[in-house]
Amino acid sequence: MSHLGEIISPLSRGYWIYTYECYKMVPLVHTKRLIISAFFVLFSAQSLVAEITWGSSIERGGGEFLFETGNRFPNLSGIRGGSRISFPRTFTQFGLSGLYFKDKWEARVALKSTGWTQNSGEARDEDFVMGNTSQENATKIATREFSYYDSGSVYSGTRNFADGKGKSSIRQDLIEGFGRFYFQTGSPDHWSNGSGFFLTSGLRYSYFKYLFYDVNQFVDSRPVFYGPIGLGLSYSNNLYELFYGVGYRHSIEKYYIDFAFMPSIGRIISRDYHVQRSINFLSDNTGFGWQSTLEGGYKLSDTWLSYLKISHRRFFSEGKFTARGGLTQEDIISNFSGGFKSHINIKDFSIELGFLNKIQWDTENATENPIK
Numbered sequence: 001m002s003h004l005g006e007i008i009s010p011l012s013r014g015y016w017i018y019t020y021e022c023y024k025m026v027p028l029v030h031t032k033r034l035i036i037s038a039f040f041v042l043f044s045a046q047s048l049v050a051e052i053t054w055g056s057s058i059e060r061g062g063g064e065f066l067f068e069t070g071n072r073f074p075n076l077s078g079i080r081g082g083s084r085i086s087f088p089r090t091f092t093q094f095g096l097s098g099l100y101f102k103d104k105w106e107a108r109v110a111l112k113s114t115g116w117t118q119n120s121g122e123a124r125d126e127d128f129v130m131g132n133t134s135q136e137n138a139t140k141i142a143t144r145e146f147s148y149y150d151s152g153s154v155y156s157g158t159r160n161f162a163d164g165k166g167k168s169s170i171r172q173d174l175i176e177g178f179g180r181f182y183f184q185t186g187s188p189d190h191w192s193n194g195s196g197f198f199l200t201s202g203l204r205y206s207y208f209k210y211l212f213y214d215v216n217q218f219v220d221s222r223p224v225f226y227g228p229i230g231l232g233l234s235y236s237n238n239l240y241e242l243f244y245g246v247g248y249r250h251s252i253e254k255y256y257i258d259f260a261f262m263p264s265i266g267r268i269i270s271r272d273y274h275v276q277r278s279i280n281f282l283s284d285n286t287g288f289g290w291q292s293t294l295e296g297g298y299k300l301s302d303t304w305l306s307y308l309k310i311s312h313r314r315f316f317s318e319g320k321f322t323a324r325g326g327l328t329q330e331d332i333i334s335n336f337s338g339g340f341k342s343h344i345n346i347k348d349f350s351i352e353l354g355f356l357n358k359i360q361w362d363t364e365n366a367t368e369n370p371i372k
Helices: 030-044 044-052 329-334
Strands: 052-070 081-088 091-100 105-113 119-136 155-182 195-220 225-230 233-252 253-276 279-299 304-325 340-358
Touching: 044 091, 052 119, 052 155, 052 195, 081 155, 081 195, 091 155, 091 253, 091 340, 119 195, 155 233, 195 253, 233 279, 253 304, 279 340, 304 329
Parallel strands: none
Antiparallel strands: 052 081, 052 091, 052 340, 081 119, 091 105, 105 155, 119 155, 155 195, 195 225, 195 233, 233 253, 253 279, 279 304, 304 340
């Protein structure tokens, strides 16, 4: 990728957030330990036993992740152009969750991970020039005009002068916590009959890192270059999201169905390390998005059920990136050029299959409580 644009963030080597200047080093492992400790606190409280549910799941995801930067009008060098990096979000992840409910209130915590680095498909790294007919559509969710543009790409009508395609792999870990309050006869207890709306809110932190390798590069030079360049880049991200929204649950006899829609705000901090140029591009973006979930379940017994959940998510962000490091004079000069505009957009979906178990320590009473 050229100096016209690239991105990045402060995560390197799995469990440490490393950043330059304004960022601190924070062990991600400590965050996970806090969540796991919370699980033990809940399960050790005897008074809460009858209102705790735990579960496990497997989830298959798809979609796209895009970073873009550019300028439609000539900069100080007279260049009108930009860069784009795109990765597929195709992977399988596994999850563990714990849920505590009382009366109309529900609190849920979940840990999810791919477990290992997985192949995610073909990635692409493009550098392009723009002309008079090129378009820029950076605003995806316009709250003032009440308009919505569902596209991950910002720039269109461009022409690539460099284009690299190759394989990509991904590793992802996330922690999330959500709360709900139910109305009408709706209940947080999946085994209770009833229907009603609910209010929901939650937080999610996810770390995911891409590797871009086995790259074949095209450059519109004189002469034209096309050939393998090997390892292209690593791209790591810290994504923080706050959700708030509404939903509806209907539960009857052996079945239940659950729908929720949640707008979101978020912040993503990224590190794009270009191996062959030994240069980092550090991004810090904020933006808006949404998530919808549709879940249906079957109650296998008084304490066990299975469910299938379909989720769709959008996150559109804008911010700036700075350069750090580099080998050439041009790259080193870019370290002192201030920040450049960056866009990071995510469009993805997932299908999740899981099982839930309601803990009942009093086995004598458990058999006397059939599905309500």
